[in-house]
Amino acid sequence: MNDRTQHEGMDLVAKAIAGWLKGFILLFGVYLVLHSHETPGGGFAGGIIIACAFILFTLAEGQHAGMKLLSKHAAAKLASVGALIFLGAAIASACRKGALGADHAGILLFLEKNAMSLYDLALALVVSMLIYVVFSVTSAVHVTVKDGQRKMFRQRRT
Amino acid sequence: MVYALCLVLIAIGLYGVVVKKNVVKIVISLAIIEYGINVLLVLIGYRSGGCAPILQQGMTAATLVANSVDPLPQALVLTAIMINLGMLILMVAICIRLYERYGTFDITEMRRLKG
Amino acid sequence: MENALPFFVAIPLGAAFFIPLVSLTLKWVPDLLANAVMAVLAAMAFLTIGQAGFYHMGGWGTHLGIDLRLDGLTTLMLVTINTIGLAMAIFSVQYMTKYTSKLRYYSLFLCLIAGLNGIVLTGDLFNLYIFMEIVAISSYALVAFGCEHDELEAAFKYAVLGTVASAFILIGIALLYAMLGTLNMAEMAVKLAAGGMNMPLTVALGLFLCGFGLKAALVPFHAWLPDAHPAAPAPVSAMLSGVVIKTAGIYVLSRLIFNVFTVQLVPDLFSILRLFGVVSMIVGGILALGQWDMKRLLAYSSISQIGYIVVGLGLGTPLGLTGALFHMLNHSVFKSLLFLNAGAVEYATGSRDLRHLGGLSRNLPFTANMSLLGSMAISGIPPFNGFWSKLIIVLACIESGHPWLALAAVAMSLVTLVAVLKMLKRAFYEEHKPLTVHATEVPVLMRAAMLLLATLCVVLALLVLTGLRTPFLIAPAVDALSTWAGTAPGQGMGI
Numbered sequence: 001m002n003d004r005t006q007h008e009g010m011d012l013v014a015k016a017i018a019g020w021l022k023g024f025i026l027l028f029g030v031y032l033v034l035h036s037h038e039t040p041g042g043g044f045a046g047g048i049i050i051a052c053a054f055i056l057f058t059l060a061e062g063q064h065a066g067m068k069l070l071s072k073h074a075a076a077k078l079a080s081v082g083a084l085i086f087l088g089a090a091i092a093s094a095c096r097k098g099a100l101g102a103d104h105a106g107i108l109l110f111l112e113k114n115a116m117s118l119y120d121l122a123l124a125l126v127v128s129m130l131i132y133v134v135f136s137v138t139s140a141v142h143v144t145v146k147d148g149q150r151k152m153f154r155q156r157r158t
Numbered sequence: 159m160v161y162a163l164c165l166v167l168i169a170i171g172l173y174g175v176v177v178k179k180n181v182v183k184i185v186i187s188l189a190i191i192e193y194g195i196n197v198l199l200v201l202i203g204y205r206s207g208g209c210a211p212i213l214q215q216g217m218t219a220a221t222l223v224a225n226s227v228d229p230l231p232q233a234l235v236l237t238a239i240m241i242n243l244g245m246l247i248l249m250v251a252i253c254i255r256l257y258e259r260y261g262t263f264d265i266t267e268m269r270r271l272k273g
Numbered sequence: 274m275e276n277a278l279p280f281f282v283a284i285p286l287g288a289a290f291f292i293p294l295v296s297l298t299l300k301w302v303p304d305l306l307a308n309a310v311m312a313v314l315a316a317m318a319f320l321t322i323g324q325a326g327f328y329h330m331g332g333w334g335t336h337l338g339i340d341l342r343l344d345g346l347t348t349l350m351l352v353t354i355n356t357i358g359l360a361m362a363i364f365s366v367q368y369m370t371k372y373t374s375k376l377r378y379y380s381l382f383l384c385l386i387a388g389l390n391g392i393v394l395t396g397d398l399f400n401l402y403i404f405m406e407i408v409a410i411s412s413y414a415l416v417a418f419g420c421e422h423d424e425l426e427a428a429f430k431y432a433v434l435g436t437v438a439s440a441f442i443l444i445g446i447a448l449l450y451a452m453l454g455t456l457n458m459a460e461m462a463v464k465l466a467a468g469g470m471n472m473p474l475t476v477a478l479g480l481f482l483c484g485f486g487l488k489a490a491l492v493p494f495h496a497w498l499p500d501a502h503p504a505a506p507a508p509v510s511a512m513l514s515g516v517v518i519k520t521a522g523i524y525v526l527s528r529l530i531f532n533v534f535t536v537q538l539v540p541d542l543f544s545i546l547r548l549f550g551v552v553s554m555i556v557g558g559i560l561a562l563g564q565w566d567m568k569r570l571l572a573y574s575s576i577s578q579i580g581y582i583v584v585g586l587g588l589g590t591p592l593g594l595t596g597a598l599f600h601m602l603n604h605s606v607f608k609s610l611l612f613l614n615a616g617a618v619e620y621a622t623g624s625r626d627l628r629h630l631g632g633l634s635r636n637l638p639f640t641a642n643m644s645l646l647g648s649m650a651i652s653g654i655p656p657f658n659g660f661w662s663k664l665i666i667v668l669a670c671i672e673s674g675h676p677w678l679a680l681a682a683v684a685m686s687l688v689t690l691v692a693v694l695k696m697l698k699r700a701f702y703e704e705h706k707p708l709t710v711h712a713t714e715v716p717v718l719m720r721a722a723m724l725l726l727a728t729l730c731v732v733l734a735l736l737v738l739t740g741l742r743t744p745f746l747i748a749p750a751v752d753a754l755s756t757w758a759g760t761a762p763g764q765g766m767g768i
Contacts, residue, residue: 076293083290091283134247138254168444175437184433191440195447202451231450234399238443241406248410249432252417256425268426 010060018060025053029128036120043120047127054132063136072136075129082125089118160201167194180263181256185249192242196235203228277317278328278341281351281390282404285310289383292376300375304366307379311359314386318351322746327396340396340457345749349598350393350524352746353605356729357516358386361508364613364722367715368507368620378418378506384411385512389520398446398456402439405488405521409435412517415509416501427497427504434487434497441484448477462533470539478534481526482545489522491583492553495576499560502575503568503625507616510568511609514575519601523579527586527597531754546587551681554580558688562695567615567625570696571608574651574689578604581682585666590673592742594751596665599744603650603658603733610647610726611693614640617719618700621712627696632705636712641701643723648697650730652690658733665741 010018029049036042058066171194174187204227211229213222253263260268288310295302321343328341365382369375384407391404413435417428450456452473453464465474487494498518502510530542557576564570582604585597617640618633619625634641650657653664663686670679714720739745 080290080293084287084294087283087287087290138247138250168440171440172437175433181429188433188436188440191437195440195443198444199447202447230456231447234450237399237403241403241410244410245406245432245436248413249429249436252413252425252429252432255417255420256429259422259425268422268429 014060018056022053022057025056026050029053029124033120033124036124043123044127046120047124048131050124050128051131051135054128055135058136066136070132072133075133075136079126079129079133082122082129085122086119086126089122161198164194164198164201167191167197170194179265181253181265182250182263184265185246185253188249189242189246192238192245196238199231199235199238203231276328277320278326278343278394281314281317281394282387284314285383285387285390289380289387292380292383295376297376303376303379307383308359308362308366310383311355311362311386314390315352315355315359318348318355321348321351323749324348336455336457336460339400340459341394342396342459343394345751345753346524346528346598347393347753349602349746349750350520351390353602354386354389354393354516354520357512357605357609357726358389360609360613360722360725361512363725364511364616364719365506365508367718368616371620372418372506378415381411381415381418382509382512385415385517389516392520393524396458398449398458398461400456401525402443402446405442405525406439408517408521409439412505412509412513416505416513418506418509419504423500424504427500431497431501434494438484438487438494441480441487445477445480445484448473448480452477458528458533462535465534470534474534475539478529478539478542481529485522485526485529486549487522489518489526489579489583490553490576491522491549491579492556492576493549495553495557498576499564499569499572502572502612503566507568507612507619510572510616511612514572514612515605515609518575518579519582519605523582523586523601527754530586543587543589546583547675547678548587550580550583550585550587551678552580553577554584554681554685558685558692561692562688564692565627567618567627567630567696567700568612570627570692571611571615574692575604575608577685577689578608578651580685581663581666584678584682585669588669588673588675588678590669591751591755592665592672593669594754595742595744595747596662596669598750598754599665599736599747600659600662602747603662603730606726606729606733607647607650607657607659610643610723610730611651613719613723613726614644614647617715617723620715620719622708624708627699629706629708630700631703631709632701633709633712634701635705636709637701637714639714639720640723641697643727644697644701646727646730648690648693652693653686654690656731656734658730658736661734661737661741 029046029052032039032042032046032049036046039045054066054070057069168191171187171189171191174190175184178184178187208227209222209225211222211226211232213219256268257263262268288306292303292306295306325344326342328343329338361382365375365378369378372378388404388407388411392401392408395401395404413428413432416431417424446456449461452471453461453468455461455464483494487497490498498514502514505513530546534542554577557573557578557580561570561573561577564573578600582597582601585593585600587593588597615625617637618630621637621640622630622633624630646657650659653660663682667679667682670676670682736744736746740748742748
């Protein structure tokens with residue numbers, strides 16, 4: 001196991017630079033998400049960049065380290081949470097806008113005032129996690145050349 | 159004229175879907191069709207010399223409407239891109255699974271089902 | 274009631290995203306949740322009967338925002354989708370235990386329901402496209418659910434053809450928007466009536482016919498259906514054959530043809546529809562005869578029955594529309610029932626190849642009886658619902674001066690009878706085969722779902738008692754199709 005993890009991923013230079021970069025990329029993604037109500041398509045772009053940070057880490061350090069950081073199932077669950085927040089915010093603001101008649105205060109008012117940021121936050125969560133899940137599902141395949149023939153293998157779970 | 163180019167792009171995609179034997183190439187052809195349609199959609203909302211449909215400072219709504227390009231097709235294209243993303247992901251996943259089962263990407267060798 | 278409209282989409286979508294969060298150890302939660310959601314949706318759908326109205330999403334007006342609209346046809350479709358969906362959810366509880374991942378299945382299934390409800394509710398053409406893609410993506414995934422050779426190949430074929438169809442539809446929508454400057458279907462109808470047809474609009478209509486014809490599996494575009502529908506798990510086959518091709522194909526096509534492009538604009542439209550219909554009816558019916566796979570036989574017969582519906586629509590008379598919509602409702606009930614029977618046979622014996630089956634009426638008496646009932650309904654034997662809707666279509670054919678269509682409809686009804694009798698005889702009567710000797714009756718919830726649909730087969734026949742020309746539930750839908758054009762939505766909610 002130890003042996004394998006050491007040989008996984010790219011070489012030392014790539015690992016070191018990816019280690020440096022991933023924090024900055026993540027920070028930039030979070031910045032974009034937080035300012036998403038001012039820029040067109042902010043939540044989406046921010047989400048993609050956050051996903052890129054995770055993907056860079058996984059590419060450099062190998063599948064196992066990446067999965068240890070954030071597993072496929074955890075990412076899928078986080079994406080579901082994001083989608084639920086999205087739906088909840090929509091329903092809450094619909095209720096707030098009078099579908100239920102009464103004038104609500106408190107949490108619903110907060111939600112309405114911050115609806116756009118909340119949408120973007122949820123969107124970023126969904127997008128980043130889904131892109132990461134897609135990456136990890138489709139990249140769990142090895143292509144090796146054997147006897148002049150290309151063969152594709154699914155990586156075994158450890 | 160530019161519209162014709164979109165149609166050419168769509169036609170190239172259709173040609174690929176019909177003619178190519180490799181499942182991955184078929185998926186790529188489908189993506190090309192979608193790109194053609196997206197360009198067509200954006201072109202529909204285009205106005206030569208128009209500005210971005212964002213309200214700038216010191217600009218009234220009327221001047222914005224008079225000068226900007228149509229924002230609706232752009233929103234449509236964004237949505238269509240998302241949908242295509244989902245579709246492509248699903249189809250690539252199916253391609254990977256197909257390769258696992260059949261050991262090939264060639265569609266002529268996948269002949270379990272007839273008709 | 275208008276305020277409840279968004280919840281037809283929101284509830285299943287919310288449940289679909291909630292299910293993956295459930296811990297793997299609580300296996301009963303997804304079952305319970307999916308069934309509860311479907312029961313609530315079915316109840317809500319029945320509450321919409323006799324109601325009409327608009328909901329403006331986010332409080333924007335018709336011109337700016339997105340409308341949800343409720344009228345007779347929407348109600349009919351909502352009732353169909355959610356009732357069949359409930360039966361499928363009940364069936365899935367025990368049937369899906371033989372597949373690995375129930376969580377994902379229910380997630381996709383509820384996404385499918387959300388998309389279907391969205392298609393019938395929305396009054397906006399692009400929104401309709403989005404919901405159609407939700408339906409399409411979740412059904413591709415559901416077809417590929419078994420992850421075996423056949424499933425993957427069928428799903429790939431389905432996905433490629435479905436994507437091409439969606440592409441055609443999107444080009445059509447783009448052309449309509451370019452010409453008319455709106456995406457709201459009611460406003461489109463008004464502008465079309467004022468401006469008349471021109472070349473790009475005709476092209477758009479042709480693209481819609483191809484695209485939705487492919488989604489509905491009309492005959493020149495039917496190649497994907499006999500592969501895709503048998504490959505899915507039985508409840509999903511039933512859903513695809515019973516509801517999806519009708520909602521994503523026939524419903525949208527009839528909305529566009531009757532409500533947006535009105536007949537005055539395109540005089541030849543109806544004869545094109547009749548041609549599509551009669552060809553589908555004959556080709557589907559004849560191809561069904563030669564099949565040995567139970568589900569594949571049923572899938573071909575779906576093509577044939579879709580042909581009946583399109584012929585009814587293509588007559589364009591109120592009686593023809595009544596027959597078409599009534600047959601749409603009936604077909605979703607008895608075709609789902611037959612697919613569930615096929616699923617039950619597969620569950621009990623592990624095969625659905627008619628050459629390896631036989632004598633199951635002794636092992637699975639309940640399933641055999643249900644199957645007999647469904648077969649009689651589909652081939653139009655008098656007391657059941659299929660007879661009445663086919664009768665109305667035949668009468669409408671004669672009334673509007675197309676005796677040959679009437680003859681073809683009657684003849685294909687006989688061919689359908691032969692096909693389903695072959696299925697019944699080979700699967701349930703005859704001698705036992707090695708595979709079927711030790712088969713036992715399916716679990717109780719699967720039987721409950723079949724019983725629900727079989728009861729509907731009988732109950733729906735009673736709709737005729739409310740008037741052959743104006744059956745309950747169907748008549749408002751016909752009114753919606755024939756009078757909707759040109760009436761712009763009023764100031765509905767205005768929140």
